[in-house]
Amino acid sequence: MRRNFTQTSMTSDTKRELSYIDAVREATDQEMARDSSVILFGLDVDDPKAIQGTTRGLLEKFGPERVFGTPLSEDAMTGVAIGAALAGLRPVHVHIRMDFLMLAMNQLINIAAKSRYMYGGQVQVPIVVRSMIGKSWGQGAQHSQGLYSFFMHVPGLKVVAPTTPYDAKGCLVHAIRDNDPVMYVEHRILHFQRGPVPETAYTVTPGKARITASGTDVTLVGISYMQVECLRARRYLESVGIDAEVIDPIWLSPLDIDTIVESVRKTGRLCVVDNGWVACGASAEIVALVIERLQQIRPVVVRRLGFAPVTCPPTPILENLYYPNASTIASAVYDLVRGGDNGWMPKERLDLQEIQFRGPF
Amino acid sequence: MRRNFTQTSMTSDTKRELSYIDAVREATDQEMARDSSVILFGLDVDDPKAIQGTTRGLLEKFGPERVFGTPLSEDAMTGVAIGAALAGLRPVHVHIRMDFLMLAMNQLINIAAKSRYMYGGQVQVPIVVRSMIGKSWGQGAQHSQGLYSFFMHVPGLKVVAPTTPYDAKGCLVHAIRDNDPVMYVEHRILHFQRGPVPETAYTVTPGKARITASGTDVTLVGISYMQVECLRARRYLESVGIDAEVIDPIWLSPLDIDTIVESVRKTGRLCVVDNGWVACGASAEIVALVIERLQQIRPVVVRRLGFAPVTCPPTPILENLYYPNASTIASAVYDLVRGGDNGWMPKERLDLQEIQFRGPF
Amino acid sequence: MQARFYRALYRIRRVEEEIAAVYPTDKIKSPVHLSIGQEAVSVGVCEALRADDVVFGSYRSHALYLAKGGNLRRMIAELYGKADGCAKGKGGSMHLIDIEARVMGASAVVGTTIPQAVGFAYALKLQRKDSVVASFFGDGAVDEGVFYESLNFAALKGLPIIFVCENNRYAIHTHQLKRQKLDNICDRARAHGLPAEQIPNNDVQGIYEHISQSVGQLRAGSPGPFFFECLTYRLKEHVGPNDDFQLGYRTQEEAEAWVKSDPIEQLRAHLDAAERRRIEREVEDEIKDAFSFAEQSPWPHAAELYTDVYDE
Amino acid sequence: MQARFYRALYRIRRVEEEIAAVYPTDKIKSPVHLSIGQEAVSVGVCEALRADDVVFGSYRSHALYLAKGGNLRRMIAELYGKADGCAKGKGGSMHLIDIEARVMGASAVVGTTIPQAVGFAYALKLQRKDSVVASFFGDGAVDEGVFYESLNFAALKGLPIIFVCENNRYAIHTHQLKRQKLDNICDRARAHGLPAEQIPNNDVQGIYEHISQSVGQLRAGSPGPFFFECLTYRLKEHVGPNDDFQLGYRTQEEAEAWVKSDPIEQLRAHLDAAERRRIEREVEDEIKDAFSFAEQSPWPHAAELYTDVYDE
Numbered sequence A, B: 001m002r003r004n005f006t007q008t009s010m011t012s013d014t015k016r017e018l019s020y021i022d023a024v025r026e027a028t029d030q031e032m033a034r035d036s037s038v039i040l041f042g043l044d045v046d047d048p049k050a051i052q053g054t055t056r057g058l059l060e061k062f063g064p065e066r067v068f069g070t071p072l073s074e075d076a077m078t079g080v081a082i083g084a085a086l087a088g089l090r091p092v093h094v095h096i097r098m099d100f101l102m103l104a105m106n107q108l109i110n111i112a113a114k115s116r117y118m119y120g121g122q123v124q125v126p127i128v129v130r131s132m133i134g135k136s137w138g139q140g141a142q143h144s145q146g147l148y149s150f151f152m153h154v155p156g157l158k159v160v161a162p163t164t165p166y167d168a169k170g171c172l173v174h175a176i177r178d179n180d181p182v183m184y185v186e187h188r189i190l191h192f193q194r195g196p197v198p199e200t201a202y203t204v205t206p207g208k209a210r211i212t213a214s215g216t217d218v219t220l221v222g223i224s225y226m227q228v229e230c231l232r233a234r235r236y237l238e239s240v241g242i243d244a245e246v247i248d249p250i251w252l253s254p255l256d257i258d259t260i261v262e263s264v265r266k267t268g269r270l271c272v273v274d275n276g277w278v279a280c281g282a283s284a285e286i287v288a289l290v291i292e293r294l295q296q297i298r299p300v301v302v303r304r305l306g307f308a309p310v311t312c313p314p315t316p317i318l319e320n321l322y323y324p325n326a327s328t329i330a331s332a333v334y335d336l337v338r339g340g341d342n343g344w345m346p347k348e349r350l351d352l353q354e355i356q357f358r359g360p361f
Numbered sequence C, D: 001m002q003a004r005f006y007r008a009l010y011r012i013r014r015v016e017e018e019i020a021a022v023y024p025t026d027k028i029k030s031p032v033h034l035s036i037g038q039e040a041v042s043v044g045v046c047e048a049l050r051a052d053d054v055v056f057g058s059y060r061s062h063a064l065y066l067a068k069g070g071n072l073r074r075m076i077a078e079l080y081g082k083a084d085g086c087a088k089g090k091g092g093s094m095h096l097i098d099i100e101a102r103v104m105g106a107s108a109v110v111g112t113t114i115p116q117a118v119g120f121a122y123a124l125k126l127q128r129k130d131s132v133v134a135s136f137f138g139d140g141a142v143d144e145g146v147f148y149e150s151l152n153f154a155a156l157k158g159l160p161i162i163f164v165c166e167n168n169r170y171a172i173h174t175h176q177l178k179r180q181k182l183d184n185i186c187d188r189a190r191a192h193g194l195p196a197e198q199i200p201n202n203d204v205q206g207i208y209e210h211i212s213q214s215v216g217q218l219r220a221g222s223p224g225p226f227f228f229e230c231l232t233y234r235l236k237e238h239v240g241p242n243d244d245f246q247l248g249y250r251t252q253e254e255a256e257a258w259v260k261s262d263p264i265e266q267l268r269a270h271l272d273a274a275e276r277r278r279i280e281r282e283v284e285d286e287i288k289d290a291f292s293f294a295e296q297s298p299w300p301h302a303a304e305l306y307t308d309v310y311d312e
């Protein structure tokens, strides 16, 4: 099940670097060129800002019938996507914030997830729902939520949260070709990531996690943007002699628990860092699955980290405390590995500073 | 934290038996009589069927301003409840199926849960959202979901799923008096339960689970209707010499994990049976919390049971396989206790048959 | 045409009467929302549609499914929860579907198929097809925000879709005027830029003519959508096989006017007796056959529980 | 009255100009949706309201908050994320609130405060209060289903609420006619049984008179709601302190008409010079004071992260 990074088509062309934004744009462009049944819509996909550039130029290339902005009608437009899919199209529906999906829940949970089953397998709903998680610059209560655990809970939906430009393209290409509804989760900060992206279309398929850094002392699972913080935390932990294996699940549903279980079988320690709340979240599911698989096989210690169990505050002084970061992750993992409450906290290293993101939005 | 059943006001009057339906009705009636700021609305609360009788007679008693049916506008009416609460009322908003809450998610998740926090503690939203989980008689895909884990995930909401007439009344009385939004989860089959209910108003307060049957070999946590199946499963397990302790969390948020942890500290075995899907569900959270609390303290084996990871099929032949029941629970617990896969399955005992429920709805 | 109408109306009426008759035996382990009294709307609309035109409905879609050519045997088998059901027993009476007949789905959540019908119409336009979509829903769906969002988008894009509001005045037991200030559903549609007309009194002929005209314009390439409010009446209880006048939310008198003007009775009068008897005999035979088909159909295999969740 | 209008308009304009001026320093770590160009609507409406009347707004509510009497110091402190902010730094510019001034909330999710305003009006009626509610939202909110659901319920119950649509023609960069087939927002309200009127061109006096009349009727006990579409224009970018004509979704020419008819300029002409200078001096002093208040206000304590989630 485990995917070996170096053996993918990465090798075909490792020189070219793209931003996450351009990777999303290229995947959409290539799939729309390949398959005329792919359409792209959502609020402002056709406006001058082009969803941070992820839809730039597509209107001009594919025309207003296949690329169009919509009224502010998340509920109906989600139903429109489903209906168009029933008619053979492959809609990509874009939302500038994941929070707004709360207006589309009826169509997503009661229709998209259930149509194939409740119609006895006679129909399919190949839609892709792109949504972005916001962070920083006063995003606050309603522009910052990572609610993908809702979609992991409901059978019939697939969920993916790519963290690198490479996976952003590969997962979106797959999501568009997938015959089931796929919730494609982006993160505003990850948009600024740059990395190698092959020019040719390729897929990063469901149910395959990636070991982004191997280690022996502890297994660190970082979801969405928290993958970046986990990789930074790993560097801090190195400095105190703790060797962390970092895993990016990439696909949250179906979830590649095997890769995580194999890692924990080796390390005996699991820390899941989620880009959402902990209660009934992705971290709860991953911890429960790992325990179910390894209980009576080997002792395991676990830890979950995620958003503080509060509403997201916009003021930076509190927002910094709301999110896990490399230092707080490293500190928690240190205790998990060494045992007890050691109160160790690494000093922020500027060379590990996050990509600076300035507002307004 | 643990609540001792016999020490509640139960003792005050144990003779009187009520149905769950009448317990809900009485709680609403008494609170509306006590506090003129309590109002009751929702589709069909004022119609001849009176939400299976749970709102019977309240229109006549409290008048059409405080008790009214609404248009089919779940989204706006949830906002109306919030706005009325901001103005000092205490709305009880009723939904005949939990599935329909998917139309109200924006107001519930983005407003109700967040108002107190994002307005700096200057406002409160004391609303009660009653919704019912359907089961059997062809309820099918869209009339059978138990989606309360969504609300457990989001800070700012409280969630309660009473399983007995006693708790139905006590929890509703508390929910109406609570100054935070409370998701009050009912189950259509539980509506037919009868049990002792004191006439006077009393509260069953948040964060207190109840040990509904004590035991030493394994801890069985049954949520919503699955509490009934767990108590039946316990009888089957008795017959093979397994002594199960059964716990009803009652309140899912805040969750009384202490009572569950104490039980598992004793039994070393935990089986959580949920009235919903397993992935990212209440069972995942309870298992993760117990493991986090008892790891390195004592070995624990866990098991989660819930809806099959599919859409609910209406045909009885498949629906029977979709839900856990006393026999399948007993069988799973047997394996958990004895170890291995023993394939033991108790014969259905008629004296443990569930209350017969006939359709259409 | 009258014979066609009569056959279609009589067939639906009799099928549902049989369902009501069988219901007490508990062989139908599913809620049933009968259309008895409302058949004229589905028949009038669907007679004006082509086989490749598409319809979406609500949980009250027995009439729509049959009027559009849905397979009767598979419908009854679905109500019985059998393997030969139109959804293999995984849908039930509230989720009827027949891909060949282009009955593309029905939902138990009020109003939810309206935007799907719009999306399907968007696809047809993009694909340069000349078939059209008809979206069926009740007066209760008009309360839902998604109704307005859907009309707005359909009008904005000029889609080949006809909205058919079956106004039977009630949402379960709640009258339209307890949910909407004005009895003006057509005005609400017009405010979104749709031509809208109200067709009174189960007028199957009138419905047929209006829809035919609109469909003609859509096929000729002129932009949609069109909106029709068809006044009709549910004679049975909201869900289940019985009458419900004893509940007191509506009067027997209210119903009588509709019984008197029942299009089935009216058409019967105009038909030659022999032809009428032939139609009725054929229909009765078909119904007997469908119910015994359902009886004999096997239960789904246990393995079916896990199929059709994802593409396999 | 003219002096009142001038002071209110000038004050809001200058506050937002200061916000725009400070913005590049990153002291305001929050998105800002400026109302520059739209002040007339909030002022015209709020001048006609009583202190105990209630308003709800959107993320673009600086003007509404100030026009209704919201505390300026606490608003600027909120934008700065400071402990003395009107939401203790936990709301930000998109969630302004001032309980004393009865500014009861603003939401960053389009359209979401409309039903809350309706619910508040329902409570006022039940409580036999004679105060009224004004619900502010943009032309984009008219796309959302909740808008229609809310109007329908408010009309059904005859609630004491005034709906104020600030139509600046754009939702971010998308023109109304790319989202709605017709430019007829008032017709949409009328279809739900609301009296509705369009007030052109930032006419602060006209808005004031219309609202005063409606409020008078509501206080006299006649049933609501009322609906007004106020045509106005956003001069700055959708979010942020800058112009955005270079984006090309709208033209400088389009803006110029609005600049010419800017009510602030118009009123200035009618004011006695001395009074005008006095007003402006007072306003400038108040603004200086508010920004230094925000500067000096402390950051929230870390412990604040965990408070206000539940009732403690």
Ligand SMILES: Cc1ncc(C[n+]2csc(CCOP(=O)(O)OP(=O)(O)O)c2C)c(N)n1
Pocket (backbone or CB within 6 Å): B043, B072, B074, B096, B100, B103, C060, C108, C109, C110, C137, C138, C139, C140, C141, C142, C168, C170, C171, C172, C238
């Ligand atoms: C969104 C939603 N809310 C409530 C219900 C419960 N419910 C089922 S049928 C119905 C009435 C719908 O009335 P109408 O649309 O007029 O259709 P009719 O039953 O008259 O054919 C209601 C409220 C539902 N199924 N879905």
Ligand SMILES: Cc1ncc(C[n+]2csc(CCOP(=O)(O)OP(=O)(O)O)c2C)c(N)n1
Pocket (backbone or CB within 6 Å): A043, A072, A074, A096, A100, A103, D060, D108, D109, D110, D137, D138, D139, D140, D141, D142, D168, D170, D171, D172, D238
């Ligand atoms: C439900 C929802 N969808 C989309 C957005 C993104 N968004 C933020 S502001 C805006 C435009 C709203 O336009 P309008 O209602 O006219 O208000 P204006 O900005 O013109 O004052 C949009 C689409 C949102 N905040 N909420």
Ligand SMILES: [Mg+2]
Pocket (backbone or CB within 6 Å): C138, C139, C140, C166, C167, C168, C169, C170, C171, C172
């Ligand atoms: Mg109806």
Ligand SMILES: [Mg+2]
Pocket (backbone or CB within 6 Å): D138, D139, D140, D166, D167, D168, D169, D170, D171, D172
């Ligand atoms: Mg606007």
